[in-house]
Amino acid sequence: MSDTPHIENASSAAAANEKQLNFLEEIIEQGLNEGTYKSILTRFPPEPNGYLHIGHAKSICLNFGLAKKYGGKTNLRFDDTNPVKEDTEYVDAIQDDIRWLGFQWAGIHYASDYFDQLYEWAVVLIKKGLAYVDDQTLEEIRANRGTVTVPGKNSPYRDRSVEENLDLFARMKAGEFEDGSKVLRAKIDMAHPNMQFRDPIMYRILHAHHHRTGDKWCIYPMYDYAHGQSDSIENITHSICTLEFDIHRPLYDWFIEQLGIFPSHQYEFARLNINYTVMSKRKLLQLVKENYVSGWDDPRMPTICGFRRRGYTPESIRSFCERIGVAKRDNIIDYSLLEFSLREHLNKVAQRRMAVLDPVKVVIDNYPEGETEMLTAINNPENAEDGTREVPFSRELYIERDDFMENPPKKYFRMAPGQEVRLRYAYFVTCQSVEKDAEGNITCIHCTYDPATRGGDSPDGRKVKGTIHWVSAQHAIDAEVRMFDRLFATEAPDEAPEGKTFLDNLNPNSLQTLQHCKLEPSLASASMQKNAETGIMEPERFQFERLGYFCVDRDSTAEHLVFNRSCTLKDSWAKMSKSKKSGGATNG
Numbered sequence: 331m332s333d334t335p336h337i338e339n340a341s342s343a344a345a346a347n348e349k350q351l352n353f354l355e356e357i358i359e360q361g362l363n364e365g366t367y368k369s370i371l372t373r374f375p376p377e378p379n380g381y382l383h384i385g386h387a388k389s390i391c392l393n394f395g396l397a398k399k400y401g402g403k404t405n406l407r408f409d410d411t412n413p414v415k416e417d418t419e420y421v422d423a424i425q426d427d428i429r430w431l432g433f434q435w436a437g438i439h440y441a442s443d444y445f446d447q448l449y450e451w452a453v454v455l456i457k458k459g460l461a462y463v464d465d466q467t468l469e470e471i472r473a474n475r476g477t478v479t480v481p482g483k484n485s486p487y488r489d490r491s492v493e494e495n496l497d498l499f500a501r502m503k504a505g506e507f508e509d510g511s512k513v514l515r516a517k518i519d520m521a522h523p524n525m526q527f528r529d530p531i532m533y534r535i536l537h538a539h540h541h542r543t544g545d546k547w548c549i550y551p552m553y554d555y556a557h558g559q560s561d562s563i564e565n566i567t568h569s570i571c572t573l574e575f576d577i578h579r580p581l582y583d584w585f586i587e588q589l590g591i592f593p594s595h596q597y598e599f600a601r602l603n604i605n606y607t608v609m610s611k612r613k614l615l616q617l618v619k620e621n622y623v624s625g626w627d628d629p630r631m632p633t634i635c636g637f638r639r640r641g642y643t644p645e646s647i648r649s650f651c652e653r654i655g656v657a658k659r660d661n662i663i664d665y666s667l668l669e670f671s672l673r674e675h676l677n678k679v680a681q682r683r684m685a686v687l688d689p690v691k692v693v694i695d696n697y698p699e700g701e702t703e704m705l706t707a708i709n710n711p712e713n714a715e716d717g718t719r720e721v722p723f724s725r726e727l728y729i730e731r732d733d734f735m736e737n738p739p740k741k742y743f744r745m746a747p748g749q750e751v752r753l754r755y756a757y758f759v760t761c762q763s764v765e766k767d768a769e770g771n772i773t774c775i776h777c778t779y780d781p782a783t784r785g786g787d788s789p790d791g792r793k794v795k796g797t798i799h800w801v802s803a804q805h806a807i808d809a810e811v812r813m814f815d816r817l818f819a820t821e822a823p824d825e826a827p828e829g830k831t832f833l834d835n836l837n838p839n840s841l842q843t844l845q846h847c848k849l850e851p852s853l854a855s856a857s858m859q860k861n862a863e864t865g866i867m868e869p870e871r872f873q874f875e876r877l878g879y880f881c882v883d884r885d886s887t888a889e890h891l892v893f894n895r896s897c898t899l900k901d902s903w904a905k906m907s908k909s910k911k912s913g914g915a916t917n918g
């Protein structure tokens with residue numbers, strides 16, 4: 331845990347993507363070979379107090395992935411022992427996210443289903459003289475716990491008789507006592523070198539309504555008492571959790587041993603950390619509640635539903651998780667590795683379309699007025715089966731404003747006065763003149779075209795260096811396009827200087843909304859689609875040629891199309907830091 335975090339980038343991680351067994355696979359194979367178990371059963375145990383984030387995706391891919399690989403199964407268990415923060419909204423969203431990621435649980439369980447059993451086991455421990463009711467306040471308990479170097483002090487209530495403890499515990503359950511007035515503690519050793527063994531709290535009194543058990547309970551089990559026993563009830567063979575729980579493992583084993591129940595075992599792996607984002611549910615909730623983002627599924631959020639709305643595919647998230655692997659030490663993964671995984675998948679599956687985000691009008695002066703012709707465009711050069719489509723071409727077009735320069739520098743190969751350029755799938759054109767408004771902004775570019783270059787090739791082998799995209803003005807459809815950048819401007823947003831919080835590290839330019847973008851007409855039907863297998867609505871995804879990957883947003887309607895930019899075609903952040911080093915960007 332004390333290792334310094336290291337940053338991994340896309341190329342080094344991709345290169346290191348060797349098919350070696352990770353430490354969990356080694357443990358599982360050993361157990362299977364030795365006959366410790368015949369098959370494995372893992373679980374994914376979210377607390378339904380927020381939406382799942384990309385860190386959870388790693389845990390999901392790991393738990394479900396291991397079971398799949400070894401012919402085992404995975405349970406979904408809601409760790410709902412903390413009624414105050416939990417809600418059924420989260421329970422439903424979590425299930426959608428797991429199914430969207432492509433996994434199906436064997437059983438769905440709730441720790442709250444085990445409240446009766448857990449209570450009975452607590453009674454067993456009281457009878458064995460291994461648990462007692464303590465009347466100290468939480469402050470007193472904390473103060474008497476000692477430190478790593480100083481032993482704790484026994485509670486004055488520690489030697490209560492079994493009968494008295496049974497009576498008090500039953501009355502705690504019956505609601506006779508106020509919140510915080512008593513707890514049930516395991517009776518282990520107040521001088522134990524592992525602080526977790528210093529009479530850990532098993533139950534607390536909490537008169538709170540639970541989203542499943544209603545008002546049945548006013549005592550709730552603590553994580554350490556509930557988790558291992560829940561695993562054991564389900565016969566979980568491998569209870570996989572993040573590293574910070576390693577000091578809890580001996581206690582996990584202790585309860586199971588004292589109760590003589592199914593021996594589940596806990597294994598720890600390094601949690602996923604990514605730069606330029608925060609991953610604590612508490613902070614994500616704050617971003618939502620205080621309207622820094624539009625909701626849990628804001629496309630800038632590191633939540634699974636945020637990535638889904640942003641246009642990420644389940645495949646890209648799974649391959650990201652595969653690529654980062656499973657480690658026993660904490661590290662920080664570069665955000666660009668996520669985008670790398672997305673690009674890699676969308677490059678294979680996304681249909682290409684033409685869209686102009688910042689349009690300027692082009693008139694082809696020698697093209698017949700009123701005529702439209704259909705030109706053939708390739709849907710996906712990576713997949714011949716995707717075929718072709720027809721794109722209308724006419725005398726008036728739109729091109730990207732920054733694909734034209736009146737006084738271009740050397741090596742600017744796009745449209746400029748007198749410079750021939752290819753319109754993708756269409757013709758070679760040459761700019762002859764421009765019209766400007768009173769402020770000097772270009773309002774219209776006049777070109778001529780060469781009819782012999784139809785389809786984008788010249789019959790005489792004449793070459794042009796630049797190819798630009800376009801849409802026919804008369805046929806184009808309008809759309810709003812939302813451009814996203816990283817939600818945080820700093821690599822480690824959790825680290826804020828004195829008097830500041832992670833909110834001060836938000837990137838003020840993380841959302842830019844473009845209106846009146848011009849799209850080729852085939853995009854008019856782009857919509858959200860129900861995934862046949864999961865029933866979950868997913869956006870149609872496209873590559874807008876030369877611009878990046880985009881998907882339909884769920885706000886989109888037939889009257890007002892809305893697209894999200896999922897990612898650029900190249901890693902613009904890497905380019906930026908490179909150009910900073912070399913002293914300035916060049917515009918090729």
Ligand code: ATP
Nearest residue numbers: 375376377385386388389571572601602609610611
């Ligand atoms: P948070 O700290 O964000 O609130 P949590 O750990 O409280 O997260 P849980 O709902 O308890 O969230 O987590 C469910 C499972 O997901 C646990 O097994 C937990 O270890 C795992 N998990 C949570 N965050 C990460 C992460 N960043 N990387 C890997 N696994 C994670």
Ligand code: MG
Nearest residue numbers: 375376377409
């Ligand atoms: Mg937790």
